[in-house]
Amino acid sequence: MVPLSKTIFKAYDIRGVIGSTLDEGIARKIGQAFGAAALAKGERKVVIGRDGRLSGPGLAKALAEGLQAAGVDVIDLGMVATPMVYFGTNVLDARSGIMVTGSHNPPDYNGFKMVLAGEAIYGDAIQDLYGAIERDDFTPAASAGAYSTHDIRDAYIQRIAGDVKIARPIKIAVDAGNGVAGAFAGDLFRAMGCEVIEMFCEVDGHFPNHHPDPAHPENLQDLIEKLKTSDAEIGLAFDGDGDRLGVVTKDGQIIFPDRQMMLFAADVLSRNPGAEILYDVKCTRHLGPWIAEHGGRPLMWKTGHSLVKAKLKETGAPLGGEMSGHIFWKDRWFGFDDGLYTGARLLEILTREADPSSLLNGLPQASSTPELHLHLQEGENFALIDKLRANAEFPGAERVVDIDGLRVEYADGFGLARGSNTTPVVVLRFEGENPEALDRIQKEFARVILAAKPDAHLPF
Numbered sequence: 001m002v003p004l005s006k007t008i009f010k011a012y013d014i015r016g017v018i019g020s021t022l023d024e025g026i027a028r029k030i031g032q033a034f035g036a037a038a039l040a041k042g043e044r045k046v047v048i049g050r051d052g053r054l055s056g057p058g059l060a061k062a063l064a065e066g067l068q069a070a071g072v073d074v075i076d077l078g079m080v081a082t083p084m085v086y087f088g089t090n091v092l093d094a095r096s097g098i099m100v101t102g103s104h105n106p107p108d109y110n111g112f113k114m115v116l117a118g119e120a121i122y123g124d125a126i127q128d129l130y131g132a133i134e135r136d137d138f139t140p141a142a143s144a145g146a147y148s149t150h151d152i153r154d155a156y157i158q159r160i161a162g163d164v165k166i167a168r169p170i171k172i173a174v175d176a177g178n179g180v181a182g183a184f185a186g187d188l189f190r191a192m193g194c195e196v197i198e199m200f201c202e203v204d205g206h207f208p209n210h211h212p213d214p215a216h217p218e219n220l221q222d223l224i225e226k227l228k229t230s231d232a233e234i235g236l237a238f239d240g241d242g243d244r245l246g247v248v249t250k251d252g253q254i255i256f257p258d259r260q261m262m263l264f265a266a267d268v269l270s271r272n273p274g275a276e277i278l279y280d281v282k283c284t285r286h287l288g289p290w291i292a293e294h295g296g297r298p299l300m301w302k303t304g305h306s307l308v309k310a311k312l313k314e315t316g317a318p319l320g321g322e323m324s325g326h327i328f329w330k331d332r333w334f335g336f337d338d339g340l341y342t343g344a345r346l347l348e349i350l351t352r353e354a355d356p357s358s359l360l361n362g363l364p365q366a367s368s369t370p371e372l373h374l375h376l377q378e379g380e381n382f383a384l385i386d387k388l389r390a391n392a393e394f395p396g397a398e399r400v401v402d403i404d405g406l407r408v409e410y411a412d413g414f415g416l417a418r419g420s421n422t423t424p425v426v427v428l429r430f431e432g433e434n435p436e437a438l439d440r441i442q443k444e445f446a447r448v449i450l451a452a453k454p455d456a457h458l459p460f
Contacts, residue, residue, distance in 0.1 A: 031066020071141025081242025177212030214246020244325030282323030
């Protein structure tokens with residue numbers, strides 16, 4: 001058994017490397033600790049599922065054993081997308097769930113996304129699981145919990161297809177990157193009346209074609225090429241566990257999630273005037289004013305799926321979104337992030353138009369970078385951000401937002417540096433009203449980062 005490492009207990013989920021910081025023994029203990037936490041909240045059943053990673057079956061089995069040892073009944077959904085576990089906690093007789101997933105991380109990673117008594121757990125609640133495991137603070141249950149399996153596929157697809165309606169037939173291309181969304185996306189969109197070209201929809205934990213992370217343009221090149229060479233009108237891409245969406249237009253433009261959010265916000269605000277709309281610190285400067293112009297109240301918040309879900313619940317906002325592609329729907333849905341559902345809602349809007357790509361390409365746009373990653377050693381990312389907070393100066397900046405890293409806003413753009421909570425990188429993003437502004441802001445960040453860490457290999 002690998003030794004217990006505090007490093008896998010991240011801000012809003014658990015994530016480790018198989019055979020190094022995570023194995024079945026650790027998964028079993030996580031099951032015990034989570035089971036005890038569930039029982040303490042009066043929860044006696046936990047829904048579990050896993051993505052298509054090679055380590056998934058073994059980890060899920062051990063997780064179930066740990067939960068049962070704690071006296072909790074397990075409902076195993078098998079291989080599903082992460083949002084299908086969240087869906088299960090809303091429609092089955094269980095409000096707690098654990099998804100075994102490495103999300104967009106490399107094939108040798110895996111981990112756990114968790115909902116406890118209807119709440120996405122993060123921060124101290126995750127550290128409490130670590131503390132319980134470290135203390136070995138478990139009393140065996142008088143009787144083990146039960147184990148059952150449940151196929152939620154049809155209920156999930158029918159619930160979406162029964163509510164989200166396309167205005168006209170449309171042909172789409174779907175690239176799942178061999179992630180688990182490929183097992184469901186084609187059937188979902190066909191059930192809505194779409195014609196679907198499936199790309200890399202065979203689930204394969206080796207990810208042999210490209211990495212399943214639509215936040216990075218290199219992973220969308222196959223989809224861009226398919227749109228050029230086929231009669232598909234729009235392209236949808238999914239990450240490894242199906243809770244994030246990427247969008248590509250007919251002419252090969254990538255519509256990043258902060259611009260997708262403009263369409264979604266306008267649609268949601270047409271039925272919920274005056275509502276608060278959440279978005280994370282990585283999003284474009286154009287999103288806040290767009291929300292206000294459409295009668296909403298913009299609220300910038302921290303990055304992290306659990307953090308946004310919690311804020312959504314706290315504020316009652318009908319919609320929230322992250323630049324990474326997590327879009328959270330309370331409007332006509334349950335308040336969790338779901339790439340497949342987001343794709344459905346996007347198609348509902350786009351099929352009202354004769355030319356969907358024209359609508360998407362016409363959204364406000366600035367010169368910007370995708371997410372850029374400054375790779376560091378474990379723990380160095382937060383140390384660097386702390387150093388920048390303490391010492392960095394940004395002449396000419398209008399304001400510095402420090403709710404999550406440093407977002408430095410200028411009259412003509414912004415720069416962001418924040419520590420990732422899942423991998424040892426500093427996430428960077430830049431936007432300028434023109435290429436010259438973008439270049440200037442990047443140079444400002446290069447200056448302060450290299451002053452704090454002269455050996456940094458900047459990704460820009």
